[in-house]
Amino acid sequence: MMDVEEERLCLFGIADCSLLPPTIMVRLITHNLLACHAKDCNANNFPLQFKDVKLEFREADFNPDFLKGFMPKIEWKALVDTARELGDTSLPLEQPEMLDDDFLKNLHHVLLEIHVEEGSMTCPNCNHVYPISNGIPNMLLAEHEIG
Amino acid sequence: MIPTPDLSHLTSQDYDQVYEPAEDTFLLLDALEEDAKNLRDINACVCLEVGIRLCLELYWKNSWPFLYLCTDINPHACKCTVLTGKQNHIDLNVVNGSLVAPFGTRLANNVDVLLFNPPYVPTSEEEVSDAQLSRELGGSWAGGSDGMRITNVLLGRVEGLLSPEGRFYLVALKQNNVPQIVDTMRQKYGFLGEVVLQRRAGREHLFIIRFVRESKNSSS
Structure with missing residues (x-):
């Protein structure tokens, strides 16, 4: 079944994604x-659960300074759990205090080199499903779902 | 001088559905270029562009490392942006969503650079509602009677999003009443606004307003 958004896209003739390369991703x-x-969904609404994903790995430039700067903004448990669900067990359960190169390389790989091309993300609280298509997460809500 | 990204893959059909880079985009880019040193000084690490116009990452490439996120309500704009990233060999983080909604509270006080080139053209209220609902090209300009309908929604979210040293860059039109925007941001949310660039482009008189938290006045 098409969702509202897809239907709308088809109406306007812009659902043809054949132009898109296969290497764009979340x-x-x-x-x-x-x-x-979604409306009234304010608790336990993170992290969204990946489902039916198609993964791809692509190298990115390693930049330890960026990773160190970004680390305080990461929800660590969500990252580790999600990486494990996708088959990557390289990150420790607790954020380490000593940031050695091995750790930073693993973090770099998990954050920036695992790409989810297709699939969906489901809210652990209200079960709302956000599709990923052509690598773009569709976080739009229908009018009645907006809080 | 910042090199222009390769946009040769976009066709006139794409431009029927997405906003073509124009004077407002380049004015914002010029303002950011002038501020580049400051942005480095505050170790800007997360940049969020609401309503894709610029995709700064395409211009600055990897000149310094930050996470560049962009959201747009128009799915076609998202697709064209991703294609543009591909054309220029850059992985962009594009989210199809409304303003900053997709991030919930996850970006609370985590955004170092917030960019908004809003739908600022004064139109009828009906036109702005239709444009937002249809999620098409009109959403990139239709702004309601004073051109502020969508901007006002975002202004209310800035305080919750910006990091302590964060900066918010807003594109505005003279008709949007720039002094009033600056006043509102100061009185309601405690932000100091300053016009950092302005330019006349045809009939439009465009402004770039930069906002910082009042207590951080000295850093600018």
Whole structure:
């Protein structure tokens, strides 16, 4: 079944995604910042759960200073749990105090090199499903779902 | 001088559905270029662009490392942006959503640079509602009777989003009443606003207003 948004896209003839390359995606750095915002869904609405994902790995430039600066903004448990669900067990359960190169390389890989191309993200609280298509998370809500 | 990204993959059909980079976009880019040193000084690490116009990352590439997030309500704009990233060999973090809603409270006080080039053109109220609902091109300009309908929604969210040293750059039109925007931000939310650039482009008189928290006045 098409959702409202897809239907709308088809109406306007812009659902043809054949132009899009297969290598655009949601990275875990973005996923770690997305939360459900459906009407009345204010608690336990993070992290969104990946489902039916198609993964791809692509190298990114390693920048330890960026990672150190970004670390305080990460919800650590959500990142580790999500990475493990996707098969990457390289990160420790607790954020380490000593940031050695091995750790930073693992963090770099998890945040920036694992790409979710297709699939969906489900809210753990209200079960709202946010589709990912062509690598773009669709976080739009229908009018009646907006809080 | 910042090199212009390669946009050769976009066709006139795309421009029927998404906003083509124009004077307002370049004015914002110029303002950011002038502020680049300051942004480095505050160790800007997360940049959020609401309503994709600029996609700064395309211009600055990897000149310094930050996470660049952009949201747009128009799905076609998102797709074109991602394609543009691909064309220029850059992985962009594009989210199809309304203003800052997709991030819930996760970005609370975590945004170092917030950019908003809003739908600022004064139109009928009906036109702005239709444009937002249809999620099409009109959403990128239709701004209601004073052109502030959508901007006002975002102004209410800035305080919750910006990091202590964070900066908010807003594009405005003369008709939006720039002094009033600055007053509102100061009185309601405690932000100091300053016009950092202005330019006439055809019939439009455009402004870039930069806001910082009042207590951080000295850093600018």
